[in-house]
Amino acid sequence: MSKDTLLSIENLKVYFPIKKRSLSTAKSFVYAVDGIDLKITKGKTFGIVGESGSGKTTTALAVMRLVPITSGAITLGDQRLDRLQGEELRRARRHMQVIFQDPYSSLNPRVRAGAIVREPMNLMNIGDPGERDARVSDLFKKVGLRPEQQALFPHQFSGGQRQRIGVARALATQPKLVVCDEPVSALDVAIQAQILNLLRALQEEFGLTYLFISHDLGVVQYMCDEIAVMYLGKVVEQADRISLFKEPLHPYTWALLSAVLSADPALRDRSDRIRLQGDPPNPIDLPPGCRFASRCPFSEAICVAETPPLRAIHKGHAVACHLVSDDGVPPQRRR
Amino acid sequence: MADPLLEIEDLRVEFDTRDGVATVIDGLDISLYSGEILGIVGESGCGKTMTALSIMRLVPVPPGRIAKGTICLQGEDLLQVSEKRMREVRGNAISMIFQEPMTSLNPVFSVGDQIVETILLHEGCSKHEAWRRAVEMLDAVGIAVPEVRAHEYPHQMSGGMRQRVMIAMALACEPRLLIADEPTTALDVTVQAQIFDLLKDLQDKTGAAIVLITHDMGAISEMAQRVVVMYAGRKVEEGPVDEILTNPRHPYTSGLIGCVPHLNADLSGERLPLTEIPGVVPPLTKLGQGCPFAPRCVKALEKCRLEMPPQSVVGEGHRVSCWLIENNGP
Numbered sequence: 001m002s003k004d005t006l007l008s009i010e011n012l013k014v015y016f017p018i019k020k021r022s023l024s025t026a027k028s029f030v031y032a033v034d035g036i037d038l039k040i041t042k043g044k045t046f047g048i049v050g051e052s053g054s055g056k057t058t059t060a061l062a063v064m065r066l067v068p069i070t071s072g073a074i075t076l077g078d079q080r081l082d083r084l085q086g087e088e089l090r091r092a093r094r095h096m097q098v099i100f101q102d103p104y105s106s107l108n109p110r111v112r113a114g115a116i117v118r119e120p121m122n123l124m125n126i127g128d129p130g131e132r133d134a135r136v137s138d139l140f141k142k143v144g145l146r147p148e149q150q151a152l153f154p155h156q157f158s159g160g161q162r163q164r165i166g167v168a169r170a171l172a173t174q175p176k177l178v179v180c181d182e183p184v185s186a187l188d189v190a191i192q193a194q195i196l197n198l199l200r201a202l203q204e205e206f207g208l209t210y211l212f213i214s215h216d217l218g219v220v221q222y223m224c225d226e227i228a229v230m231y232l233g234k235v236v237e238q239a240d241r242i243s244l245f246k247e248p249l250h251p252y253t254w255a256l257l258s259a260v261l262s263a264d265p266a267l268r269d270r271s272d273r274i275r276l277q278g279d280p281p282n283p284i285d286l287p288p289g290c291r292f293a294s295r296c297p298f299s300e301a302i303c304v305a306e307t308p309p310l311r312a313i314h315k316g317h318a319v320a321c322h323l324v325s326d327d328g329v330p331p332q333r334r335r
Numbered sequence: 336m337a338d339p340l341l342e343i344e345d346l347r348v349e350f351d352t353r354d355g356v357a358t359v360i361d362g363l364d365i366s367l368y369s370g371e372i373l374g375i376v377g378e379s380g381c382g383k384t385m386t387a388l389s390i391m392r393l394v395p396v397p398p399g400r401i402a403k404g405t406i407c408l409q410g411e412d413l414l415q416v417s418e419k420r421m422r423e424v425r426g427n428a429i430s431m432i433f434q435e436p437m438t439s440l441n442p443v444f445s446v447g448d449q450i451v452e453t454i455l456l457h458e459g460c461s462k463h464e465a466w467r468r469a470v471e472m473l474d475a476v477g478i479a480v481p482e483v484r485a486h487e488y489p490h491q492m493s494g495g496m497r498q499r500v501m502i503a504m505a506l507a508c509e510p511r512l513l514i515a516d517e518p519t520t521a522l523d524v525t526v527q528a529q530i531f532d533l534l535k536d537l538q539d540k541t542g543a544a545i546v547l548i549t550h551d552m553g554a555i556s557e558m559a560q561r562v563v564v565m566y567a568g569r570k571v572e573e574g575p576v577d578e579i580l581t582n583p584r585h586p587y588t589s590g591l592i593g594c595v596p597h598l599n600a601d602l603s604g605e606r607l608p609l610t611e612i613p614g615v616v617p618p619l620t621k622l623g624q625g626c627p628f629a630p631r632c633v634k635a636l637e638k639c640r641l642e643m644p645p646q647s648v649v650g651e652g653h654r655v656s657c658w659l660i661e662n663n664g665p
Contacts (some may be wrong), residue, residue, distance in 0.1 A: 051523040134432035158615045188378045189550045193594035200608070206413075215524065222596030222606060245602050259528035261553030263580055263597050270554055275532065276525045277491045 006209050007040040007177055008226055012072035014062050018284065025288045030283050034233035045210040047224030049217060054230040056213045060179045063211065064096055065089060079177060080154040091231045093123040097170040102180040103162035107154040113165050114150025139168040143198060160191035167198065179211045184219060196223060219247055229253050232283055232291040235310060241319040249319040249330045274332065292297050298323055298331035340544050341512055346404035348389055351397060357384045357619035362566045367406035371547045376552065380616045382568035383548045387514045389562030391431055392421050419445035427457040434517040436497035440489040446500045450507050457508045476533060495526035502533065516548045531558055552592050556580055559657060564588045567616060567627035574597040576654030584655040587628050599620040634659055
């Protein structure tokens with residue numbers, strides 16, 4: 001592992017068993033995450049994007065050890081997270097914190113804002129009480145709240161302010177990795193910008209590493225340095241920000257980009273947009289071959305027969321599609 | 336131009352709250368023509384949904400009340416007619432689709448039955464005929480094997496399918512006006528694109544007018560011809576979509592466009608901070624005399640806090656209420 005890599009995920013699988021309906025039926029699984037490899041560089045933002053059911057949140061939860069891992073290795077710094085148990089695992093949690101999607105349900109309504117931010121430090125035994133008080137005040141300032149607001153309860157804050165409390169709480173233990181699970185999708189449009197700007201400013205100041213989960217490609221394009229596109233538990237394309245958005249290779253990525261409603265008249269009136277039919281298939285009975293084949297407008301016989309491996313096309317740009325040629329011409333460009 | 340299909344004039348809606356009277360809509364004028372898609376955009380709490388509910392006369396009374404104004408559908412003032420007449424209008428001349436298709440469908444009836452109910456209520460046809468029409472509508476909104484699907488219940492369908500059912504129900508009686516209140520917010524991007532395509536297609540076929548309520552400037556850009564920007568219950572800007580997108584004149588409109596990270600056609604390594612609109616929408620009980628946006632406006636003048644700006648015309652069908660325009664000329 002290179003020394004710049006903070007988090008590495010190898011062949012991660014998370015399967016959820018489904019209750020058997022009767023004795024005769026075989027046990028079946030939801031293949032939420034099905035063999036993915038990711039490497040996240042220190043100080044950068046790594047984005048995972050996909051539709052609901054693609055496994056992006058499950059990946060994040062697996063990294064946080066909040067769901068049981070079926071197999072695979074997760075390494076944070078020099079520590080294997082997937083093997084930790086009990087007290088050791090609890091100790092390791094100070095290095096990884098989450099910012100949740102819904103700032104309304106993720107704050108305890110009966111605890112004052114200051115105590116919410118302080119609690120992780122209490123639990124992890126960080127500093128003495130005086131230091132903790134000072135750090136809470138400091139964090140409030142850093143996230144754009146006034147220190148005297150520590151005495152208020154969550155319902156006295158607006159949605160944007162609550163999300164700021166969530167950010168402050170996540171930063172309280174000085175984590176190495178911050179997982180942002182759709183941090184702005186529950187917020188009003190005008191407030192989203194405030195939180196995104198805040199996250200970027202904090203990253204610059206503290207050198208934070210983000211694992212950023214979102215379904216909003218505009219937000220991902222703005223926030224992330226490197227991006228993985230997921231579809232039904234698999235990574236279908238992975239690249240740095242510029243090449244992914246300038247030269248999307250996988251037809252699914254292209255369809256996702258086409259589906260974004262754009263306020264830019266130049267993008268809106270492009271003629272080469274493609275529209276997907278139907279919904280993503282059920283993650284229980286997965287089709288063999290490429291999982292996207294049933295919705296892909298370009299699919300051929302090979303797509304249904306064989307699962308495409310994730311292969312590198314350019315430096316730092318990998319795609320899992322049979323139809324992308326080795327010199328990087330995607331099917332949507334060959335028409 | 337022909338007479339408008341729907342004309343809202345000087346509408347004022349008030350709510351009694353513990354903190355006094357909240358004016359959730361004030362002095363709103365909107366006209367809508369047949370076959371047009373009009374977007375209404377703004378943050379939550381800006382009166383977008385209240386406008387829709389006023390048109391349907393579904394504002395909860397009390398605590399709410401429509402204090403002033405007229406809402407004319409083809410010359411008939413909906414605020415004056417009887418409740419009985421209003422029930423004939425709802426679902427027939429005017430239909431509405433809601434944000435959350437799961438909560439707006441009845442879980443204990445099959446989707447076919449729910450569409451049939453609407454048809455039977457408004458048209459004197461047999462139950463058999465109504466069922467046939469319901470299946471036809473499900474087919475029109477792109478549901479595969481509609482004869483079978485009509486017998487299914489909402490929980491057996493995905494979010495996108497449910498929203499299609501809602502659209503089928505709304506369009507079953509061929510309304511002249513369809514109000515779509517954030518119709519795709521709960522859906523995935525690829526499904527969202529399908530629903531918008533469907534709405535556009537159906538509108539081309541039926542010629543109904545659509546009021547699209549959203550907070551997403553992208554959706555407005557793709558769907559609507561004209562847009563009304565609302566803030567704190569007031570219309571702050573109105574005009575043709577492309578004109579508003581490329582040349583917004585009200586600071587709130589430019590804020591709304593600039594604060595969302597839109598996909599960029601020419602992407603570079605550099606990322607500038609997003610434009611922020613500081614603060615939040617003020618409580619509607621605490622609005623002062625001046626422009627409601629003044630406390631959040633970076634360009635606010637002394638005058639903005641004291642006096643409500645008048646509406647000025649700055650282009651073909653493009654109207655803005657802002658003192659900055661008034662002072663500097665169009």
